[in-house]
Amino acid sequence: MRVTFTANGKPVEADDVWEGESLLYVLRERVGLPGSKNACEQGECGSCTVYLDGVPVCACLVAAGQVQDREVLTVEGLAGENGELGLVQQAFVDAGAVQCGFCTPGLLVQTDALLERDPQPGDNDIREALSGNLCRCTGYEKIMDAVRLASVRKCAARGTGQGAGQGTGQGAGQGTGRNTGPGAGKGGAE
Amino acid sequence: MTARTIQGEKNLQKINQAAKDGIGGSPLRPDGNLKVRGEFAYSSDLWHEDMLWGTALRSPHPRANILSVDITEALKVPGVYAVLTHEDIPGAKYYGLEIADQPALAIDRIRYHGEAIALVAADHPETARRAMKRIKVEYEVLTPIVTEEQCLHPETYGYVHEPHEYKSHAHGNICHEQRLVSGLGVTDEVRAMADVIVSGDYEVGMQDQAFLGPESGLAVPAEDGGVDLYIATQWLHVDRQQMAPVLGLPEEKVRLTLAGVGGAFGGREDLSMQIHACLLALHTGKPVKIVYSRDESFFGHVHRHPARMHYEHGATRDGKLVFSDCRIVLDGGAYASASPAVVGNAASLGNGPYVIPNVRMHALALYSNNPSCGAMRGFGAVQAAFGYESQMDKLAAELGMDPVELRQLNAVKQGDLMPTGQEIDAPAPVADLLQRAKDMPLPPPLDTEHPDLRQLPGALSNTSHGEGIVRGVGYSVGIKNVGFSEGFDDYSTARVRLEVIGGEPVAMVHTAMAEVGQGGVTVHAQIARTELGVEQVTIHPANTQVGSAGSTSASRQTYMTGGAVKLAAEAVRRELIDKGRRRYGWTHDDLTLAGGKVVSAAAGPLVSMVDLLGDEAIERTREHRHRPTRPFDKETGQGFGHVQYTFCANRAVVDVDVELGLVKVVELTAVQDVGKALNPLSVVGQIQGGCTQALGLAVMEEIVVRDGKVRNASFTDYLIPTILDTPPIPVEILELPDPNAPYGLRGVGEAPTVSATPSIVAAIRNATGLALNRIPVRPEHLTTEQPG
Numbered sequence: 001m002r003v004t005f006t007a008n009g010k011p012v013e014a015d016d017v018w019e020g021e022s023l024l025y026v027l028r029e030r031v032g033l034p035g036s037k038n039a040c041e042q043g044e045c046g047s048c049t050v051y052l053d054g055v056p057v058c059a060c061l062v063a064a065g066q067v068q069d070r071e072v073l074t075v076e077g078l079a080g081e082n083g084e085l086g087l088v089q090q091a092f093v094d095a096g097a098v099q100c101g102f103c104t105p106g107l108l109v110q111t112d113a114l115l116e117r118d119p120q121p122g123d124n125d126i127r128e129a130l131s132g133n134l135c136r137c138t139g140y141e142k143i144m145d146a147v148r149l150a151s152v153r154k155c156a157a158r159g160t161g162q163g164a165g166q167g168t169g170q171g172a173g174q175g176t177g178r179n180t181g182p183g184a185g186k187g188g189a190e
Numbered sequence: 191m192t193a194r195t196i197q198g199e200k201n202l203q204k205i206n207q208a209a210k211d212g213i214g215g216s217p218l219r220p221d222g223n224l225k226v227r228g229e230f231a232y233s234s235d236l237w238h239e240d241m242l243w244g245t246a247l248r249s250p251h252p253r254a255n256i257l258s259v260d261i262t263e264a265l266k267v268p269g270v271y272a273v274l275t276h277e278d279i280p281g282a283k284y285y286g287l288e289i290a291d292q293p294a295l296a297i298d299r300i301r302y303h304g305e306a307i308a309l310v311a312a313d314h315p316e317t318a319r320r321a322m323k324r325i326k327v328e329y330e331v332l333t334p335i336v337t338e339e340q341c342l343h344p345e346t347y348g349y350v351h352e353p354h355e356y357k358s359h360a361h362g363n364i365c366h367e368q369r370l371v372s373g374l375g376v377t378d379e380v381r382a383m384a385d386v387i388v389s390g391d392y393e394v395g396m397q398d399q400a401f402l403g404p405e406s407g408l409a410v411p412a413e414d415g416g417v418d419l420y421i422a423t424q425w426l427h428v429d430r431q432q433m434a435p436v437l438g439l440p441e442e443k444v445r446l447t448l449a450g451v452g453g454a455f456g457g458r459e460d461l462s463m464q465i466h467a468c469l470l471a472l473h474t475g476k477p478v479k480i481v482y483s484r485d486e487s488f489f490g491h492v493h494r495h496p497a498r499m500h501y502e503h504g505a506t507r508d509g510k511l512v513f514s515d516c517r518i519v520l521d522g523g524a525y526a527s528a529s530p531a532v533v534g535n536a537a538s539l540g541n542g543p544y545v546i547p548n549v550r551m552h553a554l555a556l557y558s559n560n561p562s563c564g565a566m567r568g569f570g571a572v573q574a575a576f577g578y579e580s581q582m583d584k585l586a587a588e589l590g591m592d593p594v595e596l597r598q599l600n601a602v603k604q605g606d607l608m609p610t611g612q613e614i615d616a617p618a619p620v621a622d623l624l625q626r627a628k629d630m631p632l633p634p635p636l637d638t639e640h641p642d643l644r645q646l647p648g649a650l651s652n653t654s655h656g657e658g659i660v661r662g663v664g665y666s667v668g669i670k671n672v673g674f675s676e677g678f679d680d681y682s683t684a685r686v687r688l689e690v691i692g693g694e695p696v697a698m699v700h701t702a703m704a705e706v707g708q709g710g711v712t713v714h715a716q717i718a719r720t721e722l723g724v725e726q727v728t729i730h731p732a733n734t735q736v737g738s739a740g741s742t743s744a745s746r747q748t749y750m751t752g753g754a755v756k757l758a759a760e761a762v763r764r765e766l767i768d769k770g771r772r773r774y775g776w777t778h779d780d781l782t783l784a785g786g787k788v789v790s791a792a793a794g795p796l797v798s799m800v801d802l803l804g805d806e807a808i809e810r811t812r813e814h815r816h817r818p819t820r821p822f823d824k825e826t827g828q829g830f831g832h833v834q835y836t837f838c839a840n841r842a843v844v845d846v847d848v849e850l851g852l853v854k855v856v857e858l859t860a861v862q863d864v865g866k867a868l869n870p871l872s873v874v875g876q877i878q879g880g881c882t883q884a885l886g887l888a889v890m891e892e893i894v895v896r897d898g899k900v901r902n903a904s905f906t907d908y909l910i911p912t913i914l915d916t917p918p919i920p921v922e923i924l925e926l927p928d929p930n931a932p933y934g935l936r937g938v939g940e941a942p943t944v945s946a947t948p949s950i951v952a953a954i955r956n957a958t959g960l961a962l963n964r965i966p967v968r969p970e971h972l973t974t975e976q977p978g
Contacts, residue, residue, distance in 0.1 A: 018316060034235035035228020039402040039452070040484040044905035047402060075228035091225035093218055096871040099879065100707025101225030102402040102452030106227060124644040131914040134905065136402050136453050137707050139878030140913040142871075 005067040007031060008077030017064050024048045024059035026067075027074060035075040035105050039134070046133030049106035050074045056113045075105035078112060086156070088112050091150035092143075099137035107133045111147050119154050121147070121164050208297045213933060216871035220713045220729060221705070227577055232450035233422035234406035237837060238477035239934045241408065242271055243315040244463070244470045245480065246306040247322045248328045248489055252559040252898025253350075255330040256307070262549025263324040264310060269317040271474045273325065274309045278473065281438030287460055287564070289365075289405025289526040291351065294436050294465045300329070301350055301524035302561050304489025305901045311470040311478050334559035334898035335363065338498060338519055341556040344486065350557040357369070363557040365522045366530035370538035372609040373548035376502075376515040384512040388419050388584045392501065392577045393964040395892035396521075397494040397883075399566050400910050403452015405462040406481040406848060409471035416443025417468045422451040424458040424704045427738035436465050444468070448732035454706035456565030457491040459743055460527050460888025467662050488903035491563035491895055492527045495520035495555065497536075497573035501581045503546075509591050513548040514541050514609075518574060520563070522555035528806030529555035534676050535570030537827055538610050541579040543669040544600040549609040551827060559898045565743055567883060568943040571670045576965055579666040579948030581928030583955065593952070594628050594665050597621075598870040606917050611828040614835060617926035619863055623839035624667055626861045626922055632858045633918075635841055636661060647852035649846055649914055658849040661856070664952025668945030672937030673746045673833035677821045679834070680746070680833075681813050683737030684714075684754035685730075688722060688762050688799075689807035695786050695799040696757070697722050700730035703739040703751040708939060709872040710747045721759035723783030724799070737813065745836065748868060753816035753932040761810035770802050775880045797849065817930060834928060838941035840861040840881065840949035843917075846957040851969030852891050855950055863924040865936030871921070876938045878919045884946030889954075892966050918949045 004013045014030040016017040024041065027033040027050070037047035040058040047061060048059040051073035059074075085093065088111050098104050109128060114121055114129040119131065126147045135143060152163035224230040261273040276283055276295040283297060284290045296307045308325050312318035332348070340347040341363040350363055374380050381387065409423035416439055423429050426446045434441045451458070463480040470478040502515040518536045523530035537553035553570075555563075566572075586593040601620035607613055616673025636645070638656035646654055674680035683698040697718040705711045715727040732739070739751045753804035767781045770788050780791035787795040788802060793834050822829040841859040846852070860877050867873045890909045894901040902908045947965060955962050959977045 018314065020316060028235070029237070031924065033228075034231075034237075037232070037452070038234055038481065042484065042904060042906060046400060075226075077729050079227055084267070085223065085226060088460060093222040096216070097218075098219065098222050098225050099400070099709065100403065100451060100453040101221070101230060102232065102707075104225050105228045124642050124744050126363045127914045128644050128650070131912045134910060134912060136400055136403065136455070136883070136910060137879045138875055138882075139882035139919055140916045141878045141919050142875055143913065 001065065003064050004067060006071040007033060008073055021064045022060050022062055022065050023062040023072070024061045026064045027059060029113065033074050033076050037102050037105055039102060046106040046110060047103050049109040049133065051113070056110055057088055075108050078108055087153055088115065088150045091153065095142050095146035095149050097138060097142040097146035103133060103135040107135070107143060111150060115151060115154055119158070119163065120151055126164065141161060211716060213868045214717045215716065217716060219709055219713060219816060220524050220715060221711060225559045230450050232403050232452050233420065234481045235421050236405060236408040236449060236479060238408060238410060239547070241422050241477040241479050242313060242474060243318050244309060244467055244478045245315065245318040245322055246466055247308040248306055249296065249300040250303070251300055251329055252303040253332040254336040255332065255918065256296060256298050256300060257328040257330055259308060260326040261308060263419055264321040266419040267312070267317060267321040267324060267623055269313040270310060270321045271476065272311045272470055273321065274469055274473060277841045279436060279469065282435040285432040285436055285461065286526055287463070287528055288530050290665070292525040294722040302559055304561065305465065305524070305689060308763045309466050318949060323527060326639060326880045332456070336560055336898050338556065342557050350559060356668055365555045365557050366533045367527050367552065367554035368533050368581040368589050368822060368827060369825050370537050370549060370551035370609055372611065375548060376513050380513045381504060385507040386585065386588050387502060388503045388581060388588050388961060389502040390580060390584060392499045392580055394497040394576055395966055396561070396563065396895060397566060397887050397891050398488060398893050398908060399454055399457030400457035400908065401453030401457055404482040404484065404487045407463060407467055408477060408479045409467035410477045410857065411471045411475055414443060415447065417471055418445045418447065419464060419468060420447050420449040420761050422449055422595045424454050424743055425622055425708060425741035426702045426704065426732065427460060429464055430734055431801070432461055433468060437468055440522055444885050446734045448704055450771065451704060451706040454742060456569065456743060459565040460492050462490045468613050469511065470827065481600050484905055485903045487892065488900060488908070490563045495522060495532055495563040495573065499573065499577040501577045503581045503585055504562050505585055505589065507589070509589055509596050509599050511544055511546045513545040514546045514734040516540055516577070518553040519558055519892055520555040520573065521558055523558055523560045523562035523611065525562045527562050529564065531676070532564070532570035534822060534831070535671065536574050538608065538822060538831055539571045539669050539671065540574035540578065541609050542575065543602045543618065543667055545602055546605050546609060551609065556670065560895050561893065561900060567880065568940050569744065572670065572887070572947065575668040575944045576948050577683060580963065583952050597624055597667060604695060609827070610822060610831055612830050612832060616834065616928040616930060617863065618835065618837060619924060619926060620837050622838055623861045623863065624665065624703065627839045627841040627859050630841065630859050630920060636845055644914060645854065647847040647854040648850065651838060653850055653852060656846050658847050659845050660848050660957040662844050662846060662953040662955070662957025664949045665840065666945050666948035666952060667837065667839040668941060670745065670836050670941045671832040671834065672836055673816050674740070675819050675832045677819055679749065680740055681738045682751035682754040682814045683811065683813050684751060685736050685809065685811040686718060686755060686758035686762050687807055687809040688766065688803065690800050690803050694726055694762045695724045695803065696726040697724050697730060698728045698730055699755055700736050701739045701754065702732050702736050703747055706731060706742050707867060708742065708747065708876065709752065710742070710870065712872060713748050713752055713868050717755045718754055718759050721756060722763055723785055723787070733927045735809070742960050743938045748935055749937055750816065752815060752868070754812055756932050757812035757814050758810045761812055762808050765808050765810065766799065766802060771828035775799040779786060806853060815875050834931060834936060836936045836941045838945040840942070840946045842949040842953040844950060844953040844957060846972065848958055848972065851972030855885055857917045858885060858946060859920045859949070860942050860946065861922045862938070862941055863926050863936060864938050865928045865931060866925050866934040867923055868935060870934065873923060873938050874921045877921050877942045880939060880942035881919050882911050882916050884943045885916065888947045888950035888965055890915070
């Protein structure tokens with residue numbers, strides 16, 4: 001079958017799609033967007049997380065035919081219009097949240113979605129929001145740092161205060177990942 | 191070669207806008223931008239025009255005779271290009287890391303659940319899978335040999351390999367064994383010297399590396415009859431060494447290039463789909479891509495050895511250890527993989543970082559019809575650490591001592607002897623590491639009045655609102671070796687080139703080091719900057735066109751290949767300075783390179799490197815070897831077997847729902863001596879990641895095997911820690927230089943994976959009073975076990 005949809009703002013068309021193919025397969029193997037990753041292909045690891053009409057989904061669990069005429073945004077679409085890294089992407093690089101990087105595309109999309117709906121998440125909010133995204137390298141501490149950093153930068157850009165957590169231990173040799181900040185009105189259990 | 195393959199080769203060439211820092215700084219990783227853009231080409235992302243997809247038919251039985259294989263129907267499926275069995279292998283039929291005992295495709299017999307029997311190449315992965323299902327295999331199913339009792343009595347239960355087929359150094363179903371005796375050994379007289387004796391039987395389940403990037407690669411047949419393989423692996427050259435004989439090709443016609451690697455943790459030390467993809471590519475004359483599903487990945491690589499251990503420790507009334515008596519039985523599964531070296535580690539490190547005057551140890555790995563086991567982060571030291579650290583807590587309880595004080599009282603320090611007789615000739619701050627872990631501030635107590643469910647055991651499952659929850663604290667320390675041991679000729683190669691590009695001096699570093707996520711590429715660039723005084727460093731793609739870099743394992747790459755980069759860069763620096771002496775007649779003896787110039791410490795900058803180099807490039811290739819080691823004596827275990835030791839101490843704080851048997855690790859503190867942190871950000875990341883895999887082993891992760899069959903080959907059923915399962919991991923690093931190592935550094939990656947698991951179990955014991963002699967600790971252990 002033929003599937004047409006919008007990927008990262010551009011119309012795409014995939015021909016000869018077998019009905020059993022997932023959105024993930026079509027993105028990776030048919031339309032040249034291999035950024036979304038294939039770590040489990042059963043919705044457990046979150047590595048293939050993409051936006052489908054603005055909602056984060058596991059692309060491996062979406063049948064290709066389901067995206068007909070719909071909008072998909074992948075990790076490749078998170079960079080700015082001029083090619084500069086997006087805010088969440090830059091925070092992951094800066095915080096040392098990327099090791100092997102296989103979980104990173106899914107985490108970026110999931111974090112982007114989190115900060116869209118809550119620019120100042122507390123630590124427990126971050127952990128809950130990212131609990132569907134497995135990482136095997138980092139122990140998640142630098143990922144926590146990255147999300148807090150992205151939150152701070154996002155809030156600073158919007159002029160809305162301090163964001164999630166302060167003193168997030170970016171510095172070399174620290175990295176305890178403790179949220180010592182007040183979490184800006186959320187995450188009171190900290 | 192088309193777009194994405196070329197992109198794979200250029201991954202590292204494009205990423206040369208790295209930060210300016212040398213060693214000791216934390217410049218951002220050079221592949222970070224590509225990775226967050228989704229543009230880094232992992233081995234599963236590769237694509238080639240006209241490529242086929244390969245897949246393997248695997249056995250549903252752990253032990254069987256193959257009576258027949260009929261591929262006729264599979265070949266009829268439209269879109270299928272080849273179906274291969276062992277009969278199609280042009281060269282050697284067997285391969286292996288240490289012992290060539292594994293058939294590339296099963297020959298007449300099945301020895302483990304998931305063993306590959308036949309290969310299919312087709313134009314769509316689903317076509318390949320459907321064709322695979324049409325291959326008819328007739329089995330004579332046999333009772334699998336799976337327990338220690340069965341393995342050790344082959345005359346009754348049978349042989350995993352026929353007796354005449356064994357290529358191992360031992361005999362029967364024993365793959366490898368190592369004994370060790372030090373001091374007086376363990377005799378009645380020695381026992382009598384102890385006031386207190388504690389003993390225990392401990393068991394460790396089978397852990398999986400669970401790297402996220404599935405085994406995958408692209409094999410492209412070449413016009414010279416050879417093959418180019420783009421592959422995610424830990425050691426390009428040892429892959430080639432095993433592949434070439436099977437493919438019937440000389441090594442130079444088997445060219446490997448590292449593709450993006452999605453984690454490794456030991457699981458990529460053995461071959462997985464390398465030979466299979468190349469066989470299909472050479473047979474069809476077309477590029478062939480193989481990507482494992484997660485299910486196949488669980489069958490496609492070796493795991494951490496499950497272990498059964500018996501420990502007995504004797505001590506004086508005041509807590510000084512008198513003796514240790516230990517037997518460690520590791521289940522190696524169907525094929526040898528790295529079992530012999532794992533046994534060597536278990537035997538030599540299995541008494542922990544303690545001074546014990548009298549030791550008897552027997553470690554062995556068995557052949558069985560369970561899944562093959564081999565390398566996983568911690569490599570033989572992990573299992574033993576659970577045993578000896580459990581014993582330390584038991585002994586402390588028996589003596590009424592503080593468990594940390596007992597450990598400190600017996601801790602090794604520089605100048606002490608290991609049970610192997612090897613002197614620890616570098617700093618060994620074991621007591622200090624423990625003290626620092628103990629002195630770290632404790633997390634606040636659980637708010638049982640208004641808890642956030644997400645912080646509780648059971649979390650959002652709404653299993654508790656704070657009732658029935660008990661907190662516990664536990665400590666542990668562990669020891670790991672760095673580098674390849676027991677006389678192995680362990681070396682790394684680096685090629686460094688210095689030239690002027692675009693009006694700037696630029697260093698190029700070329701090694702075959704497998705970057706698996708650890709950040710070796712970052713460190714190589716840092717070393718080149720420090721040694722050559724340049725800002726711009728390019729990292730050449732890792733391939734077999736340069737000498738071996740050895741394996742990205744045993745916490746060795748920064749030490750070994752980093753050391754090779756240092757040597758090669760120093761040679762380039764010497765040549766450049768000599769060139770200046772020849773040209774300018776300098777007589778200074780204090781010349782170095784800094785800020786793009788040749789600099790005299792006394793006289794200041796002399797000339798820019800741009801002027802001195804002109805159009806010339808200076809290139810040097812160097813091999814780096816660590817100091818030689820020796821094999822352990824087979825009977826006594828004595829010998830200078832290890833290159834370097836590394837230590838980590840942990841404190842775990844847990845909350846246990848004692849009614850439901852659920853555990854939440856609240857905090858996991860790590861204190862580690864790293865000698866010199868070449869990149870502190872990466873060092874801390876390694877320690878935190880290592881601790882988290884240890885957490886997984888403590889309370890979650892096990893490949894469940896029943897009668898030789900794997901029951902949970904998925905991330906639905908094999909659980910690794912999520913971000914909700916993982917606590918804050920405060921890390922303190924010490925930098926006590928090792929005089930034998932480049933820059934004084936110590937390998938970092940494994941020590942926390944060795945040490946952290948026992949601290950978590952100790953904390954759960956502290957909360958519950960249960961014995962907990964098996965890991966992972968499961969809910970039923972906490973709700974049905976009697977207090978121990």
